[in-house]
Amino acid sequence: MKTFRCQCGHKLFFGSSHCVSCKETVGMCPTCREVTALKSLGDDAWQCSNQACGQKLKLCQNRIDYEACNCTVASEVEDQAFCTYCRLNQVIPDLSIEGNLVKWRRLEAAKRRVLYGVETIGLPIGDPSRNDFLPLKFEFKEDDTQPVSTGHACGLITINLKEADSVKREQTRVEFGEPQRTLIGHFRHELGHYYWDMLVEPSKLEAFRQLFGNEENPTYPEAQSAYYANGPKPNWQSQFISAYASMHPWEDFAESFAAYLDMTSIVCTAQAFPRINADVPPDDFDAWLKAYREIGVMANEFNRDIGLLDLVPEVFNKPVIEKLRFMHDLKDIRVQSPESSSSA
Ligand SMILES: [Zn+2]
Ligand SMILES: [Zn+2]
Ligand SMILES: [Zn+2]
Ligand SMILES: [Zn+2]
Incomplete structure (x- = not known):
């Protein structure tokens, strides 16, 4: 961004x-x-x-x-x-439960960033109050007597609130052997299903099938059972962006769509930043710090683009800068050779 x-x-x-x-x-x-x-x-x-x-x-x-x-x-x-983003919410978490407000804020922050990115590249977002495109709606729910599945149906994107708990999300990521699992990634994936319904099925179905396969054969439930029984397609790396994409053409489309949004957001960020001069003289601490700050702001934005943690601190206070300068000057200290008496 x-x-x-x-x-x-x-x-x-x-x-x-x-x-x-x-x-x-x-x-x-x-x-x-x-x-x-x-x-x-x-x-x-x-x-x-x-x-x-x-x-x-x-x-x-x-x-x-x-x-x-x-x-x-x-x-x-x-x-x-x-x-325009908040009015798409159908269900928000129960905010009387401790911790839910913080999780909901994280979900909203990720949702806003992803929707802004989608608008930036020119894809339409269906506003339920206008009835122009397939209305897009969100619900953020917690497991209750029934477990809540993160998913999409007819314009409604459901996200399980526990995905906003970074510890639980990381546990799930390791369990499923995923390279990344982020809120940003969830929104992008589910939006992929939304745009399939709105843009692909009505007008690009034949072209879709040539590239992704026939979504009716096998049916989604058949493909899903096979995936959870036997794992991803062998050698999936040669055809798919992720193991999960090999489950069914719809998931392949959603995973590819998410990867496309990753790509556009990263390139848009790079376009927004000036070329950074990292060619700094070895002895000039202030030039190193300036370059680090400039690179850091851009690197953080790349990480935020795909929902990862910041790469470098956003702020360096004065005492910390002086401590870093102290490190920088260490190499200039002449090491004293041990006194002859102690080596005797
Ligand atoms: Zn303005
Ligand atoms: Zn709002
Ligand atoms: Zn999906
Ligand atoms: Zn100001």
Whole structure:
């Protein structure tokens, strides 16, 4: 993801709600699609500070109530309490249960990032309030008397809340031998099923079948039983992006779609960053630190693009910088040879 700029000149990130430098309230404006400082107009009314935009805004209700969103609503254009991403929610977790608010915020952050990326490359998102495309809906549910399966059906994407628990998710990843398992990845995969229903089945079915196989033979339940009984297709690496993709043409499409969104987000991020000069003189500590910070911001954005943890710390405080400088200077210390008396 690209980074954004506050009116004070400081860097803002896709998930920013406040500027860490000037402390202004910031948010995503739906009109110019920038994270910008929001100018207060009083009475919960705000204005986008991007001079080319100036849209009158109100904060998304999920931001006001739960800090679960950093988006806004174009108040003169839409009579909506929720932003375009939050209004797709059908079911949110029971927030009276301890820990659920934190997990839900993680789900919303991943959902926003993935949907913004989908819009950036020009794919339509069906808004249930408009009825233009297949309406896209989300439900975030917990295992109850019935276990909740993460999946997609007719525009409704269900995510099991436990996927937002990083320890449990990592356990599942190891259990299934997956190279990665992330919330971002889940949303991209399930969106693959959504776009198959909306775009592929009605108009590209023959081309799909030539590439991915016939989704009616074997049927999905047959393919699923075979996969869980016998494991992935032998030699799947020569044909599929993942072992799971070899289960059925629908899963192959969803896995390939997720990989395509990984690719577009990484390339868009690279386009948004200037070429970084890492050719620093060996002795110039400040040049090393500057290069590390610049590379770090971009590397973090690459990791965030695919839902991984940050590669480097976002902030280096002054005491830490001086400690790093101390390390840098260690090589200049002349090592004293042991005194002749001690070696005797
Ligand atoms: Zn600022
Ligand atoms: Zn704007
Ligand atoms: Zn929202
Ligand atoms: Zn799937």
